[in-house]
Amino acid sequence: LPAQQGKAVCRERNFVIKPVRRLASMPFAVRCLVTAALAGSAAGLRTPAKLGTAGKAAPAAKFDRRGVLAGAMSAFLAAPALAEYTLPDLPYPYEALEPYIDAATMRFHHDKHHATYVANVNKALAGKPEKSILDLQKDAIAAGPAVRNSGGGHYNHALFWDEMGPSSGKGPTGELASKIDEAFGSYDKFKEEFSAKAAGRFGSGWCWLGVKSDGKLAIDTTPNQDNPLMDGGCETKMIPILGLDVWEHAYYLKYQNRRPEYISAFFNVINWDKVASNYEKYAKQGKGIPF
Amino acid sequence: LEMARATIAIFLLCACVVGAQHLPLPPLPYGYDALEPHIDEATMRVHHLSHAQTYTDKLNGALGKLRAAASTKWLAKLGVDELLGHLDEVPEELRMTVRNAGGGYVNHDLFFASLSPAGGEANEPTAGSLHAALTRHFGSVGEFKKQFTLAALEIFGSGWAWLALDPTTGNLEISGLPNQDTPLISGKRPLLGLDVWEHAYYLKHQSRRKDYIADFWRVVDWDSLSARYETAAGSATGKAEL
Numbered sequence: 064l065p066a067q068q069g070k071a072v073c074r075e076r077n078f079v080i081k082p083v084r085r086l087a088s089m090p091f092a093v094r095c096l097v098t099a100a101l102a103g104s105a106a107g108l109r110t111p112a113k114l115g116t117a118g119k120a121a122p123a124a125k126f127d128r129r130g131v132l133a134g135a136m137s138a139f140l141a142a143p144a145l146a147e148y149t150l151p152d153l154p155y156p157y158e159a160l161e162p163y164i165d166a167a168t169m170r171f172h173h174d175k176h177h178a179t180y181v182a183n184v185n186k187a188l189a190g191k192p193e194k195s196i197l198d199l200q201k202d203a204i205a206a207g208p209a210v211r212n213s214g215g216g217h218y219n220h221a222l223f224w225d226e227m228g229p230s231s232g233k234g235p236t237g238e239l240a241s242k243i244d245e246a247f248g249s250y251d252k253f254k255e256e257f258s259a260k261a262a263g264r265f266g267s268g269w270c271w272l273g274v275k276s277d278g279k280l281a282i283d284t285t286p287n288q289d290n291p292l293m294d295g296g297c298e299t300k301m302i303p304i305l306g307l308d309v310w311e312h313a314y315y316l317k318y319q320n321r322r323p324e325y326i327s328a329f330f331n332v333i334n335w336d337k338v339a340s341n342y343e344k345y346a347k348q349g350k351g352i353p354f
Numbered sequence: 355l356e357m358a359r360a361t362i363a364i365f366l367l368c369a370c371v372v373g374a375q376h377l378p379l380p381p382l383p384y385g386y387d388a389l390e391p392h393i394d395e396a397t398m399r400v401h402h403l404s405h406a407q408t409y410t411d412k413l414n415g416a417l418g419k420l421r422a423a424a425s426t427k428w429l430a431k432l433g434v435d436e437l438l439g440h441l442d443e444v445p446e447e448l449r450m451t452v453r454n455a456g457g458g459y460v461n462h463d464l465f466f467a468s469l470s471p472a473g474g475e476a477n478e479p480t481a482g483s484l485h486a487a488l489t490r491h492f493g494s495v496g497e498f499k500k501q502f503t504l505a506a507l508e509i510f511g512s513g514w515a516w517l518a519l520d521p522t523t524g525n526l527e528i529s530g531l532p533n534q535d536t537p538l539i540s541g542k543r544p545l546l547g548l549d550v551w552e553h554a555y556y557l558k559h560q561s562r563r564k565d566y567i568a569d570f571w572r573v574v575d576w577d578s579l580s581a582r583y584e585t586a587a588g589s590a591t592g593k594a595e596l
Contacts, residue, residue, distance in 0.1 A: 175561045212510050265454050266533040266551075267511035287511040310511070311552035312561065320404045320553060 148196055150181045151221055151354065159229045163328035165317045173224065176312055180216030180288075187213060196221065197353045200292035215288035215296075219269060221354040222306050226341075228334035238347075239339040246280040254330055257282050257307075261326045267310040273301030274346040284309075292351050302346040305338050355472070358383050359578075362467075377417070377434070379410045380463050388471040392569040394558045402466065405553055409458030409534075416451045420444070434460050438538040457534030461514060464547050470575035477576045483587070484580040491526040498528075502548070503567050505530045512551040518542040519586045543586040546579055 153159075153173055158166035184199075187209035196218050203211045234250050235243055247253040253272075261270035264284040273291050275281050283291065283299035290306070291297035307329055314325035341352045362380055382402050387395040413434070420430040429437055429444060434456050437444075444452050478495060479485035485495060492498040498517075506515035509530040516529045518537035526545075529537065537544045548570055555566035 171560050179561070208510070265450075266513075311556060315552060315556040316560075319400045319557075320408065 147185055148181050148217055150178050151224065153224050155228060160227060160332045163230065163331045164227075164314075164325075168312075168314065168316050171316075172308075172313060173220075177217070177220040177224075180213045180220065183209065183213035184217050195353060197292070197351045200290060200296075200351065201294055203293045204289070204295050211293070212288050215290055215293065218292070218354065219288055219290055219306055219308070222303065222352060223308055225352075225354070226305050226334055226338050227332045228337065230331045231334070232331075233335055235335045235339060237339055239335070239342050242278075242280050242342075247282075253282075258323065258326045260284050261307050261309055262323050264309050270307045270309060271297070271301070271303045272305040273299065273303045274342065275299065275301045276349070278347070302349070302351050304342050304346045304352065305333065355384065355470070376414055377410060377459065379407050380466075382466055384469075384471055389469060389573050392474075392572045393469070397553075397555070397557050400557070401462070401549075401554065406458070406462040406466075409455045409462065412451060412455035413459045416448050416455060419448055420452075435538055438536060439541055441539060453539070454534050457536045457539075460538065461534055461536055461544075461547055461549070464544060465549050467578060468546055468575055469570075469573045470578070471573065473575040473577075474572040479576055479580060482580060484576070484583045487526055487583060487587070492528075499571060501528050502546075503571075506548050506550050506567050507563060509550050515548040515550060516544055517546040518544050519583070521586070521589070524587065545582050545586060546574070 150173075153169065157169040157173075160169060184196075187207075196214065199206075199210065199214045200218055203214045206214070234240070240250070243250055243253050247256055257270060257272065260282050261284065264270060264286070266286065268284055268286045269288075269290065270282065270284045271291055272280060272282055281299050281301055283297050283301070285291065285297045289296040291299060291301045291303050307326065309322060309326075314322060318325040318328075345352045358381075362383060379402070382398070386398045386402070389398060417430045420426040426445060426448075429440065432440065437452065438456050438460065441449055441453055479488075488495050488498045492501060502515055502517060505528050509515065509532070511532065513530055513532045513535070516527075516531060516537050518527050518529065519525070520527060520542050522541075527537075527542065531537070536547075548567070550563060550566075555563060559566045559569075
């Protein structure tokens with residue numbers, strides 16, 4: 064593009080399209096406020112006063128470029144937003160989980176694998192009304208392979224990054240710790256059962272710790288990108304609060320086929336404070352963790 | 355290479371005759387670096403010495419258990435290929451292990467034997483029975499490669515793309531199967547398999563499965579594929595035109 068035109072496109076992209084996308088994914092209440100603000104400012108816009116021959120101010124505001132733009136944005140924001148999910152940033156640098164999960168794996172896993180799921184679920188839902196990625200999970204299997212695989216993939220990985228953090232040496236505390244003891248006997252016994260099930264999932268899949276409808280914790284695995292939020296997704300119906308990706312891409316660069324070693328290492332990078340907070344805020348209330 | 359192949363063939367023949375007893379991991383028909391630069395040495399090493407070895411060990415464990423009971427001894431005496439066609443007769447507590455480890459064992463054996471440093475476009479058939487069969491069923495060798503590639507790309511999660519012969523009809527079929535499932539389970543004869551488990555390509559290609567498949571075509575051994583086709587077609591039943 065000629066430099067000037069290119070700059071204009073860039074400006075539009077950075078100051079119009081990106082913010083609109085970001086605003087479009089915000090809750091309805093926020094969108095209403097922004098719409099009202101924009102509508103207000105659009106109404107206040109006038110064409111710059113033209114000094115007529117008699118020095119009088121120009122007549123009342125006509126349609127001008129800024130007004131049209133603001134009006135269009137308002138309509139955009141008030142209407143049901145486009146089903147555009149975005150790749151969440153990692154809450155920590157790529158190397159933060161070393162030496163347990165290597166930086167190269169974090170890079171490929173987040174920037175390629177997760178990014179592809181986001182792109183593909185957006186493609187699969189293009190033009191259809193928006194649901195949060197959490198709400199999408201329940202009927203994901205019925206919605207067909209594209210939504211099941213990519214919608215599941217997006218949710219699962221969002222949870223995965225959120226529940227991990229640099230090694231702190233801390234285990235579960237508070238009510239979650241007692242729920243773990245209640246369900247498994249002890250934290251060590253929980254790790255044993257989780258490890259066995261994660262190692263036993265043949266092929267690609269995930270191992271989950273979740274909250275059942277009776278409030279008790281349970282561990283189960285799912286194939287591919289299915290998860291326990293999906294109807295028909297998991298033998299145990301539960302709200303997942305912790306997931307371990309056991310697809311080979313999650314560990315192959317560092318561990319090759321030594322999956323049990325990777326599973327062992329994983330326990331070092333669980334952010335139990337986050338997991339407990341998600342448990343208290345959502346799962347304990349029978350709600351899935353939103354992203 | 356010929357010596358190595360002959361040794362392996364005799365070796366496997368003995369194994370089959372004796373029945374599925376204590377199976378060793380079949381040696382690779384070429385050096386670990388022989389498929390460079392297309393398939394990297396590191397992958398060949400881990401793939402053969404770790405993955406295929408693990409399937410071998412687990413299969414032997416399951417066979418030992420089958421042998422131990424009078425009612426299931428006969429299953430242990432079948433060749434693994436045949437055993438996989440009789441999964442519903444394997445006791446439930448052993449069935450998944452036989453399916454996964456038995457499949458893993460035969461699949462990797464077939465896979466490694468389907469590749470060659472002398473393979474690729476250099477020995478792609480332009481005449482002969484395999485050429486005729488691929489042309490008849492898919493339109494051309496190129497078209498077969500395209501469809502096989504698509505099947506390999508479409509598999510979600512772990513699995514294999516297959517070219518198999520249906521012995522009852524003589525038809526060649528392309529399919530994608532999950533995990534270590536093989537056309538043997540449904541009574542078909544696998545001719546060519548492409549492993550698209552991430553372990554088959556992650557060290558070199560990471561998420562770029564498409565590039566790995568392109569590398570596969572550079573080392574696929576059309577001569578051994580022809581031989582397998584002729585054997586399978588020759589023993590196929592039915593009035594199908596072959």
